Amino acid sequence: MPEMPEVETTRRSLKILVGRTIESIHLSKLAPVETTTPTKICRTLNKTTIITLKRQGKYLLLQNEAGHALVIHLGMSGQLRFFEGNLPSPVKHIHMEIKFTDGSRLRFIDARRFGTLSLAQQVDYQDNPFLARLGPNYDDKNFSTREFIQRCRQHPKLSLKSLTLNQSVAAGLGNIYACEALYRAKLDPRRLVKSTPDRALAKLLHTAREALAQGLTYGGVSMRDYLSGLGHRATMKDFLLVYGREGQLSLDGRGKVHRIIQNARSTFFVPTVQK
């Protein structure tokens, strides 16, 4: 999926939605609506105005004046695209289209339908089961190293790779940045949390933040189908140290990149560097 930098890039590009009033919402028959119903989504948001765009981990929240939010997860292939004028058509896999009173539109396009649309109506969003499960955001400045380590210790049997992908420990990393963070921390993705000292976990938090921050600087990875909300290509792909480099040297030339499968996902790492 789009990971945190891609979602945050999308959020920033969609701030132009603020102040727009929803005229209507159309959901496709196959729209990945979870934990609520299309009717509820429409009834809750129709004729209301978007006042803020927030993000929790990889979830985007479009919040209205009543504090109710449409919660969007882009899954693996989801895109949000905003249009003011002409619409490119025909476009396949449009699963949601919001029409605003000024004639502009927001589309949710998601070929694989791994994305989700849901609602959060309480101030703390804890009524949304997805958001309730999330740990603190990696980019939350109040998220301390101490708390991160405490949260890691709740899962002693997880491999470090599984740990970094676990959104309840800390939210925002996906497969690419998990590989990048582990490489930067010189930690073997197969290593278990229980055999990893606090110092190394602290390092991992730091490198995860570094990798995400760099991703954000370049506006996301843009592997094959990611586009920001306005349709610009991103370039972070050119800066990945290990992800997607099986059989090649890491980008910084420190060793040969191997690919293994963990939890049915590819892990790229450099065994001679990561211990």
Next chain:
DNA sequence: GCGATCCTGGCC
């Protein structure tokens, strides 16, 4: 914990 699974599409 791990593997299977939900989907479609791109690439070799």
Next chain:
DNA sequence: GGCCAGGATCGC
């Protein structure tokens, strides 16, 4: 045709 894909849940 087979393999791969930025995610996350569910059942064993």
